[in-house]
Amino acid sequence: MAEKLAKNFSLDKQDVPSGATTMLLDSEDPKEQLLEECEEIWKQVEECQNRLTLQDVETLPDSDLKLSLLIKRFKALTAEFNQWQKRTPEIMTRNSDVLVALGRDQLQKLDHELEMVLSTVNAKNKKLKEDLIREQKWLEEQQQIIDCLNQTEEEMSNQVVYFSEKRAFQELKSKMLQIKAYKEDVLNALGDFLEEHFPLPENSGTAKKKRHSSEEQDVQLISLHEILENLINKLVNTPHDPHITITASFWSPYIELLLRYGIALRHPEDPNKIRLEKFDQ
């Protein structure tokens, strides 16, 4: 309770001198009066202080520290509450000069603060106006973009050609037929070329060759055309395993030829297998 009192007094004290300084010019009498009042309050503060110093410094207990602190807080809060209940607002001085000066002082302070608020609000207002103008400009631009896009959309919709499934199908079919015919042509040309330039070895075979083939139990050799056809078919039918095994019916010079000119490739692990060069990759 005593602490509270001391605090209140110190509060009052602190308020008064700020008014007192402005009073200096007005007259000597109110100033003296004010100082006297201050002295009186200060005396009371000292009295409270003296009572307080008589109190021993309280050591914190080791056990139940929190409890004791809470009890202390409770007591203090209750005392404070009672103090507020009992307290009546008091006028610090009855001297009208002092009161007028103090009032003027506070009004001036308020005036200054309000001016600051006004300038802040004005600045904010200005900024908001600028923002508004900027936003309006932005809106206009967006509107223009929308108009432009709408126009483009209209133009585009005029140009739309309606997609017909049947027609597309027909087109694809005719294209496919063309390609098939072309493929046929190419294959025929290849066959003619091969027949003309790479005939079966029997037709132009030498005696040596004949002897060879007779040694190999006279296997029926196949033409280069057939070898190529095998390779192509194998690649097309089983793309995952395009290798074919070289049998006795393959005439080895033709195999050499295919390998040398990069038309066929040997299997990397099995030399008896070849495949068509990866033309498609």
Added chain:
Amino acid sequence: MSMLAAFGKLPTLNSATILLVGTNDIFQQQLAETILKEKQDLKINIVFFFSHLAASLPLPVERDHIRPRIDLIVFMINIQSKYSFEDIEASLIHVDANFFLGKVCLLVTGVGRMNQISVDMDAIWKLADRYCSPVLFCELECEKVRTVTAQRLLRMLQVCAGHVPGISSLSFSSLMKSSIDDSNYMA
């Protein structure tokens, strides 16, 4: 053992005194400088107590007569150092019980990098709960946070020194404490 008394001296006119207790580190000194830089109507005194290893409160007796009455004690705990926590724990014992009526506050610094903390948050909460004192968190390395922290401390100091009419340090700290409890429940 001498204690730090709450009401041992008369208050000084138009001034308030804050006691900073902590390990001597550069950011805590910068905080003190920031507090002094803040524009104030009243005169702010700062009493440093930067403990080194194995040193804790009370304040040394020899200069006691020129020291003003202390209105607010701020215990600064560097969350990245175990020693600072232990020092503060040891220092708290030397404080007059009257200070715990709202004139003590724990300031936890260095919370910017939570991966480097070496003091358990639970321990800090427990300490604050034990002494019924509010906890503030801040990262003193960041200038903005330092300024804000200085302003908060100054506001508390004004209340504690009785410069805010109608509010006592006790009621103020009770308000602060309940908000901390609330946040504790939410966590």
